[in-house]
Amino acid sequence: MLIEFSVGNYKSIKDLETLTMHASNLQAKYPHLEQDNLFLGKDDLRLLKSKAIYGANASGKSNIYKALETFIKIVANSVNREKILRWEIIPFRLNKATQSEPTFFQIQFLKDDITYRYGFVADSESIHSEWLFKKVERETLLFTRVEEEFEYNKTQFAEGGIISEILKESNENKTLTSYLLLTFIAKVMKGKISNELVDFITKNFVLVSGLDSERNKKNAEDFIENEENKKILVDLVKAADMGISDVDYIDFNEDKKNEKLNKKDEKEIYVFAVKQSFNEDNKKSGIEIMSMSGEESKGTQKMFELAPYIINCMNNGGVLFIDEFDSRFHSLLTKKIVELFNSESNKKGQLVFITHDTNLLSSELLRRDQISFASRDKFGASHFYSLAEFKGVRSSKSYENDYIHGKFGAIPSLNDFEELFLEDNG
Known part of the structure; x- marks a missing residue:
């Protein structure tokens, strides 16, 4: 299950932004939202079953989807596609300072009751740093790499010893700087833990464009x-x-x-x-x-095309992330699908979706922490925030009207279209 995904300096995302599936401590008014809309894990871990992302056109909401897609592509292909970094890493270009800076990716997920935190920093040419931690009772380092310096946990990540030996050979350093070590250990050295984690990341996070x-x-x-x-x-x-x-x-x-x-x-x-x-x-x-x-x-x-993804996620678990979720769907149908994921029958699947369907902004359907917004500042940078961050929001009413009237931001600022077609009589 997804706990959170963070990205910085990618496309319209300039600063570090995080998509979190952590449930907040806010108490929902309707009891079924506390029972049906959450997964309850060990050590009081509470994860959301679904998350909606709203925002104006060009606010950057789809770029959090594309960032996760890029992260997964690099994890899957950093060894077998030589120019993957050059093709996939796109920094924030509207600021001179970030154009030459690397991009940050990090994911936290739950696998077999163990929390893993994995991430890397990369530009179009090389991996600058990479890290992997696991948490059962407390967080433990499995490996970390900064440029050519590599440190690993000899007890819990013995397969890291392979890389340690390779890095001693100076002629291998330049080759490995363009690879993710997690992928290299998994695919080339057949490391057990690495292979399981690469497999999990590439198969359990399914990203679907509603228009593809x-x-x-x-x-x-x-x-x-x-x-x-x-x-x-x-x-x-x-x-x-x-x-x-x-x-x-x-x-x-x-x-x-x-x-x-x-x-x-x-x-x-x-x-x-x-x-x-x-x-x-x-x-x-x-x-x-x-x-x-x-x-x-x-x-x-x-x-017909989305049904297999929904069925697989409900039956087998994982995360289904849909962009343009409501395109071509009646709002009652999108609501029904969201209700399916926020139901007692859903034991292991998470749904994240990008939408313009304001009918879903119901306090009886979604908790406040299940609703996120994307907005673009005057410098062209995208920011993501949750409805749970707003004070004075009553959970006994629909959020739709407040959203449409700009109370939460993340709506377009539109000029008068009619003036464009009026004749100048003066």
């Missing part, structure tokens, strides 16, 4: 090839009131499975929705097959 239809479509097609998966997906789509009685597919290359296919022809799937049809007397007369991509609405397509 092609990627999501392919994932959904792969998902429904399993009959059990297909059944629960159909149930979820039907529960979303899309007017569908079934979803199925035809694999046009089914009879060629034993042949060697060209890579581009490995899978050619036609996904379709099954709907009830009626005769002229409005009596059931059969079914109609409708192309998912060609005949179904964009909302139905998006529900």
Whole structure:
């Protein structure tokens, strides 16, 4: 589970900003928010099941998503993609002081009742520093690296000894400065702890753009090839009131499975929705097959594409982070999905989402610490803050009206559009 993610000097994020899933000490008015919206861990650890992020266009709210995406990409590929830092590290460019400074990333997460804190500082050319800590009762260093200096815990992180030996060879230093040591130990040296943590970070944090239809479509097609998966997906789509009685597919290359296919022809799937049809007397007369991509609405397509991510997160745990969550969805549907994650049935999945849907700003749906805002200051830098930081906010009413009227910031300052089209009569 995610505890918190911090980033500094990345795109529109100039200063260190943190997305936290820690629950505050504020008491929610409605008891179900204390019971259903939280995961309760050891040592009084209380984590939020979901987090909503609001903000004006160009406020930088999507950059916290992109920062986590970049962090995961570098952890996954710092060894096998030579120029990964050059492609992914983008500092805050609106200030001369930060243009040449490195970027900071740090994540805290819970795995097997152990809290891990891992992070690194990097620019487009090299890793400047890197650290890994674990906490059971108290926090313990596993390894730290500053430039070419490396220190590790010989008792709890013995695999660090491999790196210690390699760093003694001066000709290896320049090579390792462009690698994350965690990834190097995991992928090259096959270190057990490192491999488990890299695997956890790259597989348990799933980032989805609500507008990236092609990627999501392919994932959904792969998902429904399993009959059990297909059944629960159909149930979820039907529960979303899309007017569908079934979803199925035809694999046009089914009879060629034993042949060697060209890579581009490995899978050619036609996904379709099954709907009830009626005769002229409005009596059931059969079914109609409708192309998912060609005949179904964009909302139905998006529900089909997001369903596998929702199902996997609810069943297997992890963090689902969705950008453009409410795009193409009715507000009642987005609310229903949020309610699903904030429910007693959700035992291990977290949902973080970026949205403009103010209907979700309900004190009966979300705790104040589950609502975050992104705003951009006059110098172009993005800042993130929680509704829980505001004093005098009553938890017995909707937060929507106060947000729309600017009480919490994070809304656009719009000029008069009409003046742009008025003739100058003077």
